Amino acid sequence: MPHSTPATNRTGTTAATAHERTTATAGRPGRLVIGTLLAASTLTIMAAAVISPSLPALGPALGSGSDDGVLVRLALTITSLGIALTAVVVGSASDRLGPVPVLLGSLALYAVAGVAGAFAPSLAVLLVTRVLLGIGVGGVMTSISTLITREFDGEERRRYIGLQQTFASLGGVVFLPLAGWLSTIAWNAPFWIYAAAAAVLPFAAVAFRSRQRPAPSATPPRPGSGAPMPQRAVHQVLGILVVAGVGTLVFFMAPTQLPFLLADRxxxxxxxxxxxxxxxxxxxxxxxxxxxxxxxxDQVGVTAVSLVLLGLGWVVVGMTSFTAVLFIGVLVGGLGVGLVVPTLNLWIVDLVPAERRGRALGGLVSAIFLGQFLSPLVLAPLVSRIGVADAFAVSGALTVVVVLLGLGAHRLRRPISMTPRP
Structure with a gap:
């Protein structure tokens, strides 16, 4: 995808950022606001994967007759489908109503639907609760990204977008081992982890009470705000969404395929x-x-490095029979994802005007979680034919090859910038 940087004034501030600063509420975000945003971030990426350690026991517990079938894996990934199908709608609601009401409502839905899975009497009921959970996750993730771009600009925005991904990943570091331990007690015990959203909800209500703003649709439009985005920017956004979806599809082999590979060992x-x-x-x-x-x-460089790391990590996972080496491959793959998500997030923020960011960031969330949902479905034929380990190796190698070919094609048009970013 071509590199694009918005026009800046003499201080290096984009025109869109300058406009956002003039409409900002008085005062900088306090510790409660920042703490709430980061705490809520821990509930996002890990949400679907919380039940990953329970997958081998889930089928027998709910009478599906199989502990390793595609339908059992769908109990994990159907949450991602719920997010993918609704995040753009939720993002549009954020543009119209403001991100704060969306965040509060989504946290409530997250808690109720997530914990409800612990009481599901059948796989069908469980899948319904998981879809509802997905709607809540999409709302939380989209509204957090929108609020960060609203509350911060420049270097601070870059920092907190990175911290958003850091805390989202830390949620997995804390909650996934906890889920593994809880799954040894009962297959449905990990579902109680979703109650954490209920703990964040009152803090969010207090933190943003004094920082509420009129919904974007209620504010006078600035000159040119109703103009359509340039076609080139639209194509770039679509390209970003494709990269996000495909990259996540490959990465999500970790929670959907690794449990079965390790259980077999x-x-x-x-x-x-x-x-x-x-x-x-x-x-x-x-x-x-x-x-x-x-x-x-630049954005292209970071994206390329990130996806190559992911691919190399999965090649290591697929080619080793030693758990310690496999662990190293998983670490390398995770490094790539930690860089690519904030890169794509900020890339969209640079391309899309403020009054449309909720919808655009919702599109990014949809692409990420659509990749999660499709991961076991797309890879099922490959896994059944060559096995889980070889599927990791092949997927990783293809990722590296495609990225290098795409990077070569890009550099023929424009070299990657290695200069410090403003």
């Missing part, structure tokens, strides 16, 4: 949770380093 549920969480741990580290990396590489 005699690993315990607790160890499975730790290994899957390792990918989010390294993702958190990479996201924390994102602002520094972004100063030296």
């Amino acid at each position: 005699g690993a315990s549920a607790t160890l499975i949770g730790i290994v899957v969480a390792a990918s989010t741990a390294s993702s958190a580290v990479a996201a924390a380093l994102f602002p520094q990396v972004r100063r030296h590489l």
Whole structure:
């Protein structure tokens, strides 16, 4: 995708950012606002994967007759489908109503629908609760991204977008091993982790009470705000969504395929949770380093490096029979995801005017979670034919090859910038 940087004034501030600053509420975001945004971020990426350690026991517990079938995996990924189908709608609601009401409502839905899965009497009922959970997750994730771009600009925005991904990954580091331990008690015990959203909800209500703003539709439009986006920008956004979806499809082999690979090798549920969480741990580290990396590489460069790391990590996972080496491959793959998500997020923010960001960021959330949902479905024929380990190796190698070919084609048009970013 071609590199694009918005026009800046003499201080390096984009026109859109300058407009946002003039409409900002008085005062900088306080600790409660920042803490609430980061705490809510921990509930997003890990949401579907919380039940990953329970997958081998889920089928027998609900009478499906299989503990490793595609339908059992769907109990995890159908949450991602719920997010993918509704995040753009939720983002549009955020543009019209403002992100704060969307955040509060989504946290409430998240808690209720998530915990309800613990009481599901059948796989069918469980799938319904998981779809509703997905709607809540999409609302939380989209509204957090919108609020960060509203509350911060410039270097601070870059920092907090990186921190958003860091804390989203840390949610996996904390909750996935906990889920693995809880799954040794009962298959449905990990569902109680979703009650964490109920703990965040009152803090969010208090934190943003004094920072409410009129919905964008209620404010006078600025000149040119109703003009359509340039066709080139639209194409770039669509390209970003494709990269996000395909990259997530490959990465989500960690929670959907690794449990079965490790279980076949005699690993315990607790160890499975730790290994899957390792990918989010390294993702958190990479996201924390994102602002520094972004100063030296443009969007295309960071995206290419990220996806190559993901591919190489999966090649290692697929080619080793040693759990310790497999663990290293999982860490390398997680590093790539930790860099690519904030990169694509900020790329969209640069391309899309403020009054349309909720919908655009909702589109990014939809692409990410559509990739999660499709991952076991797309890879099922490959896994059944060559096995889980070889599927990791083949998927990783294809990822690296496609990225290198795309990077070569891009550099023929425009070299990657290695100069510090403004």
